[in-house]
Amino acid sequence: MDLKSYIARRLLLAIPTILGVTLIVFFISHVVPADPALVWAGGARARPEQVEQIRQLYHLNEPIWKQYVIFLSDLVRGDLGISPVTGRPVIEDIKTYFPATLELTIFAIALAILIGIPLGVLSAIKKDSPVDHSTRIFALSGYSMPIFWLGLILQLVVYYYLGLVPDPGGRVNTQVYISSEFKTYTNMYLIDSLIQGRFDVFFDALQHLILPGFTLAYATAAIIARMTRSSMLEVIRQDYIEFARARGLPERVVIYKHALRNAMIPTVTVVGLSFGGLLAGAVLTETVFYWPGIGRYMVGTINTLDFPALMGGTILIALVFVIVNLLVDILYAIIDPRIRYG
Amino acid sequence: MDTVSTGDIEKLLRVNELYINFYTYEGVVKAIDGVSFDIHPNETFALVGETGCGKSVTARAILRLIPTPPGKIEGGEILFNGVDLLKIPEKEMLEYRGKKISMIFQEPMTSLNPVFTVGDQLVETIALNQKVSKEEAYNIALKMLERVRIPDAENAMTKYPHEFSGGQRQRIVIAMALSCNPSLLIADEPTTALDVTVQAQIINLMNELQKNMGTSILLITHDLGVVAEMSDRVAVMYAGNIVELGTTSVIFEKRYHPYTQGLFNAIPVFGKGKQTRLEEIPGSVPNLLYPPPGCRFHPRCPHVMDICRKEKPELIELEPGHYVRCHLYR
Numbered sequence: 001m002d003l004k005s006y007i008a009r010r011l012l013l014a015i016p017t018i019l020g021v022t023l024i025v026f027f028i029s030h031v032v033p034a035d036p037a038l039v040w041a042g043g044a045r046a047r048p049e050q051v052e053q054i055r056q057l058y059h060l061n062e063p064i065w066k067q068y069v070i071f072l073s074d075l076v077r078g079d080l081g082i083s084p085v086t087g088r089p090v091i092e093d094i095k096t097y098f099p100a101t102l103e104l105t106i107f108a109i110a111l112a113i114l115i116g117i118p119l120g121v122l123s124a125i126k127k128d129s130p131v132d133h134s135t136r137i138f139a140l141s142g143y144s145m146p147i148f149w150l151g152l153i154l155q156l157v158v159y160y161y162l163g164l165v166p167d168p169g170g171r172v173n174t175q176v177y178i179s180s181e182f183k184t185y186t187n188m189y190l191i192d193s194l195i196q197g198r199f200d201v202f203f204d205a206l207q208h209l210i211l212p213g214f215t216l217a218y219a220t221a222a223i224i225a226r227m228t229r230s231s232m233l234e235v236i237r238q239d240y241i242e243f244a245r246a247r248g249l250p251e252r253v254v255i256y257k258h259a260l261r262n263a264m265i266p267t268v269t270v271v272g273l274s275f276g277g278l279l280a281g282a283v284l285t286e287t288v289f290y291w292p293g294i295g296r297y298m299v300g301t302i303n304t305l306d307f308p309a310l311m312g313g314t315i316l317i318a319l320v321f322v323i324v325n326l327l328v329d330i331l332y333a334i335i336d337p338r339i340r341y342g
Numbered sequence: 343m344d345t346v347s348t349g350d351i352e353k354l355l356r357v358n359e360l361y362i363n364f365y366t367y368e369g370v371v372k373a374i375d376g377v378s379f380d381i382h383p384n385e386t387f388a389l390v391g392e393t394g395c396g397k398s399v400t401a402r403a404i405l406r407l408i409p410t411p412p413g414k415i416e417g418g419e420i421l422f423n424g425v426d427l428l429k430i431p432e433k434e435m436l437e438y439r440g441k442k443i444s445m446i447f448q449e450p451m452t453s454l455n456p457v458f459t460v461g462d463q464l465v466e467t468i469a470l471n472q473k474v475s476k477e478e479a480y481n482i483a484l485k486m487l488e489r490v491r492i493p494d495a496e497n498a499m500t501k502y503p504h505e506f507s508g509g510q511r512q513r514i515v516i517a518m519a520l521s522c523n524p525s526l527l528i529a530d531e532p533t534t535a536l537d538v539t540v541q542a543q544i545i546n547l548m549n550e551l552q553k554n555m556g557t558s559i560l561l562i563t564h565d566l567g568v569v570a571e572m573s574d575r576v577a578v579m580y581a582g583n584i585v586e587l588g589t590t591s592v593i594f595e596k597r598y599h600p601y602t603q604g605l606f607n608a609i610p611v612f613g614k615g616k617q618t619r620l621e622e623i624p625g626s627v628p629n630l631l632y633p634p635p636g637c638r639f640h641p642r643c644p645h646v647m648d649i650c651r652k653e654k655p656e657l658i659e660l661e662p663g664h665y666v667r668c669h670l671y672r
Contacts, residue, residue, distance in 0.1 A: 238452060239447055239449050239452040239453050240452060240453055240454055240455040240456070242407060242447065243445075243446075243447055243453045243454070243515070244455065245405075245407055245439065246405055246407060246439055246440060246444065246445040246447075246519075247439070247440040247444070247467045247471075247518060247519075248436055248438075248439040248440025248441055248467070248470065248471050248522075249440070249466070249467070249470060250436060250470075253466075253470075258455050258458075261455075261457050261458075262455070262456070262457055335457060336456065336457050337456070337457060337502045337504070338456055338502070338504050
């Protein structure tokens with residue numbers, strides 16, 4: 001099977017996956033013993049006719065299966081509905097919040113790869129050396145440290161004591177943003193600023209990204225480092241590595257070309273899985289750094305029983321997981337020709 | 343002194359009094375215990391012995407491929423064209439590996455990197471070792487593949503190792519190893535993992551290439567059939583020692599050392615029928631953490647004498663060029 005039809009088939013398979021996710025989340029969220037209309041209308045002081053009006057508007061009086069059918073028929077028309085809480089179309093809210101998280105996550109995953117893979121390789125080829133031991137300590141603290149605590153400590157040390165980064169709050173210095181005609185195309189500031197050649201905004205956004213990015217990246221970098229180490233150790237015992245040495249290849253070619261490519265396969269899995277996880281789970285980092293991202297937005301939707309936004313966000317995250325998994329599978333086949341699409 | 347002198351004949355490789363230990367958690371494994379031999383230009387020299395006797399370790403030591411730690415070369419010389427390979431820096435060693443001395447391994451299935459094409463690996467080796475451009479390297483690679491009779495060489499260059507059979511892969515490995523015209527090819531069990539018919543093809547191929555290219559071969563094997571078909575001279579190894587060394591014809595005919603005799607008696611002979619049991623050498627290969635004192639073979643030897651338990655026998659030249667390490671022939 002060729003790549004195109006493989007991708008097409010996988011995307012088709014994504015439809016039942018996402019439907020399944022919506023089904024589960026829809027029913028679980030709608031059976032909570034609370035009255036969303038009352039919450040949306042403003043709580044106990046809301047006038048009953050107002051509450052009733054909201055119920056009508058959002059079909060809350062219909063049986064739950066009918067509500068789901070209405071939701072689905074809107075969905076296939078590309079309509080995610082209007083958030084009763086923000087009063088805006090859900091799709092607009094997502095366009096605002098999702099790129100912020102996407103930018104943070106991509107930055108974090110890039111950082112995690114840049115830190116994790118070299119550390120993993122180094123500790124594998126220098127097994128049981130001081131380098132290996134310090135990497136182990138780095139990794140252990142990486143996945144045992146609570147993210148919010150790490151974020152707070154980093155703020156305290158890097159911002160408050162050392163003053164190396166600007167005020168940790170938000171994605172960019174409001175002065176920079178407001179006082180200039182900065183346009184947002186993708187709503188990812190690093191990209192938008194580069195498109196417009198606004199390097200001042202670029203560096204400002206980058207400075208704002210560093211701490212939350214590192215906070216989010218640390219645990220993943222730790223896992224990548226450990227994973228790379230163990231698969232490297234496995235690979236460098238293989239016959240083809242010895243044969244590569246016997247062929248007269250210098251050690252750096254043996255390690256970084258012949259061993260690393262083979263060791264990357266498990267690492268790619270981890271990176272792919274973490275990417276989805278980071279995206280959906282950035283909420284702690286977002287909260288600590290006042291990052292206006294989709295994680296915080298989603299937590300808000302749960303607190304306010306904002307069903308349309310909750311469903312919209314759920315679909316989005318499910319979609320990201322599906323796409324990332326597909327990318328990982330394609331990447332496998334690129335790295336290892338023995339894996340064929342099937 | 344254990345010296346194996348082969349007179350005035352020019353020597354390509356001279357391994358002299360090699361000692362190698364492995365430092366493990368359980369203790370020191372004395373894997374190679376004073377091994378000496380010479381390889382002449384244009385000859386095939388076989389190292390024969392059971393698994394674990396140290397033949398592969400000896401071969402890897404020549405290319406300095408022994409992982410250190412746990413392995414350590416404790417003493418001896420490995421003279422290649424008069425240069426002691428154990429004394430030169432690692433960087434200079436790259437001038438020997440793959441260029442003057444090549445090595446092929448037992449498992450053709452796993453000798454090639456699965457994630458790069460055959461062409462990529464061939465071109466990489468040739469370009470690096472012969473310091474030629476990628477295009478030139480590509481042409482040399484094509485010629486080498488044709489030489490080892492890989493059909494449709496051009497197409498084969500774009501394929502990955504898993505798309506070839508075991509025999510074809512071993513041919514590709516041989517092509518890679520011989521691409522830089524080495525003066526010595528170390529072949530570590532090159533046919534063990536192959537089917538018998540394919541074995542014969544590979545043996546013929548290696549014999550032919552050796553004749554045409556003038557490469558000496560150090561053949562590591564436990565298969566006396568392969569030895570008979572390929573080698574000019576043989577050294578029989580047991581537990582880190584060479585116990586008998588001589589021309590293939592003399593060894594096959596006379597077999598002085600009790601271990602060599604045992605090795606030959608363990609070969610099934612066609613026509614003898616199923617009634618006769620194969621003779622086996624009693625006991626098992628000694629644990630080299632605690633090698634037996636004296637002659638390392640004495641616990642299994644049918645002719646064991648008192649002296650065998652106390653004193654390590656010297657290599658004795660029984661006939662010109664034929665050496666045996668055994669107290670029986672003192």
